[in-house]
Amino acid sequence: MTWVTGADGSPYGVTNLPYGVFRRNGGPSRIGVRIGSWVFDLAAAEAAELVLAAGTLCRPVLNDFMALGRPQWTAVRQRLTELLTDPAHRAAVEPLLVPLADVELLLPIEVADYVDFYSSEHHAANVGQIFRPGQPPLLPNWKHLPIGYHGRAGTVVVSGTPVTRPTGQRASAEGPVTGPSVRLDIEAEVGFVVGVPSALGDRVSVDDFAEHVFGVVLVNDWSARDIQAWEYQPLGPFLGKSFATSVSAWVTPLDALSDAFVPAPDQDPPVVDYLRDVPHLGLDLRLAVEWNGDQVSEPPFATMYWTPAQQLAHLTVNGASLRTGDLYASGTVSGPDRGQVGSFLELSWGGAEPVKVGDESRTFLNDGDTVTITATAPGPDGTTIALGEVSGTVRPAR
Amino acid sequence: MTWVTGADGSPYGVTNLPYGVFRRNGGPSRIGVRIGSWVFDLAAAEAAELVLAAGTLCRPVLNDFMALGRPQWTAVRQRLTELLTDPAHRAAVEPLLVPLADVELLLPIEVADYVDFYSSEHHAANVGQIFRPGQPPLLPNWKHLPIGYHGRAGTVVVSGTPVTRPTGQRASAEGPVTGPSVRLDIEAEVGFVVGVPSALGDRVSVDDFAEHVFGVVLVNDWSARDIQAWEYQPLGPFLGKSFATSVSAWVTPLDALSDAFVPAPDQDPPVVDYLRDVPHLGLDLRLAVEWNGDQVSEPPFATMYWTPAQQLAHLTVNGASLRTGDLYASGTVSGPDRGQVGSFLELSWGGAEPVKVGDESRTFLNDGDTVTITATAPGPDGTTIALGEVSGTVRPAR
DSSP states (O other): OOOSTTTTTSTTSTTTOOEEEEESTTOOOEEEEEETTEEEEHHHHHHTTSSOSTTGGGSSSSHHHHTTOHHHHHHHHHHHHHHHHOGGGHHHHGGGEEEGGGOEEEOOSOOOOEEEEOOOHHHHHHHHHHHSTTSOSSOTTTTTSOOEEEEOGGGEEETTOOEEOOEEEEOOTTSOEEEEOSSEEOOEEEEEEEOSOOOTTOOOOGGGHHHHEEEEEEEEOOEEHHHHHHHOTTTOOSTTTTTOEEEOSOBEEGGGGTTTEEEOOOOSSOOOGGGOOSSOEEEOOEEEEEETTEEEEOOBGGGOSSOHHHHHHHHHTTOOOOOTTOEEEOOOOOOSSGGGOSSHHHHTTTTTSOEEETTEEESSOOTTOEEEEEEEEEOGGGOEEEEEEEEEEEEOOO | OOOSTTTTTSTTSTTTOOEEEEESTTOOOEEEEEETTEEEEHHHHHHTTSSOSTTGGGSSSSHHHHTTOHHHHHHHHHHHHHHHHOGGGHHHHGGGEEEGGGOEEEOOSOOOOEEEEOOOHHHHHHHHHHHSTTSOSSOTTTTTSOOEEEEOGGGEEETTOOEEOOEEEEOOTTSOEEEEOSOEEOOEEEEEEEOSOOOTTOOOOGGGHHHHEEEEEEEEOOEEHHHHHHHOTTTOOSTTTTTOEEEOSOBEEGGGGTTTEEEOOOOSSOOOGGGOOSSOEEEOOEEEEEETTEEEEOOBGGGOSSOHHHHHHHHHTTOOOOOTTOEEEOOOOOOSSGGGOSSHHHHTTTTTSOEEETTEEESSOOTTOEEEEEEEEEOGGGOEEEEEEEEEEEEOOO
């Protein structure tokens, strides 16, 4: 129970408390935590010594706070809970609550490296069937390691940022042509944000996931399928992805997701030692994809084959170091049914089966289209928490 | 002619003047410029108002200086030349020269995004013949666009940093096994460092290369071929590369390379509009690869099919923004002859033809091996300039 007006019963109640960065009237960037339809100004709270985090809450992004580590993350969360539930603090805290409607939300982290995995079996199999019909849907390595690649950290943008349709080369019967992408797509994903770094040469064990990972964002990994198809052999996706990757403004701390961990799908064949996570847990995040306001899909994150702990262990098994602000995304989240897929490539089955969006028919994205991805999860104490949203509108190519 | 003792006639004479970051006795990081076997302490020089660059020479990395742009880069270089050639300045400048032997060289830039291209036709064809014998050596897209992918910026390390042999999965007849890489390789490359950023959604034209690119580093893109071979389908190299990428400590400014631009190889078929660079110029950089002190190869950068201006235009044709500190590397530099290849995969033809290194026979790297890549180029006024070195010694897997 919180004393904050309207917050109890909301999916942004006191069991959620996601972190973000906001500003008012073009002022400086400030760290805040969301409660109901308010943002609690943590820069002001730390300045007033209502909460202490070594000054890191007065910075313009979450990175320094995230670098403090789990004991401090937990202590700050406990203190925030106390401030927002004990009516004794109301007089001090209430003036620091800013209406959400009055703020602009900014990119909450400075992204160090961005890695994108490919960890949904249903998605990988769908893509295999669409592009390699008649062949085994999964490549031989897929069940032995979480396939991933590096994306462009500098073009990670916050929800709400317009996405300009990319230009590039695509194959045609007459040879390559250059022009605006004609197969612009989304990928609904979940991203994990690293707080605590690791040293070059060290490996992070599956057991140390929660020591390094601060929290979760929603991700839309915009994808130009025609550019990607022409460029990706042999070194993988490049310009088909690097024009924009959108993330939610709110970073949900792992502490808010303690009731969302559920057994992940069995893995057969058995995985090699460094990927063996006991318990083998995924997250029961229920995504929803809206296309121009119509809900077109409900991707279930709990169906992901590879867990975030396995992804982190894989990412570092070669001794690659982690930095604060590293972001790794799950890959497109697709469940077994057509109504559960996380890309329009799958929803329209490679463009062959248009879908109804409002009164129109669609395969890939038109200029002016808006896609919004949201998610909910079981929260502490029987609550349901929301993970913000990642939204973007397509602008015409320049 | 410089008044600096021993610098005239050296490949680090006054026509070179590469930038770096150094420290003495574990002290703070300082920007310096190399002249002969000295480092001119530019932090001290700017503090003494001998040279002015908006305070950016007092920072711990080159990024803020690189963000100033070409007019300021040129003005600072002209001023440094004046200080180091006019004997009237000797009394003021000489106390700021530090013997190179007394300093530790550090990573000169904070790397934003790291992109690696694949732009040597000889290298791509060699790799094709080794891995796909009997098939066309180049994939259909190769001559239409400069193939590239994103690497891990957080594991870019400065020359001299030991490289720990990575552990990972590789394929075997009995299925995947995990262990230290048994095919650890190098890739001799040239890297281009972006100074001036671009806005999201904008494209950088081939004509604007010199407005954005500050200078050049040598790169060793260490590669675990066995890890790479198992993981790279379908999303490209990941852990086979991400454990370490070494760069030279010295960033050679483009202004020092004005006499090194030479016509690049003809491109057939003709390239699409946004890749058409007139004049089509590469750089006459002559690399040398030493393996435990034995020179084993002399890769000629002038043979690269795609030019750095084309790479930059391609990188941004989809609207991807540039940040100060972005680093893009050429891909392995290989000439037409076996003695000109930039990887040991090629030198040993896939491991089938061991090479003599000292008194020993080698295919890939053993623990304790040291690889050093150097380069020279025609400098201004008939001089020859050196581009520093990128060196690393292999440590056993942990």
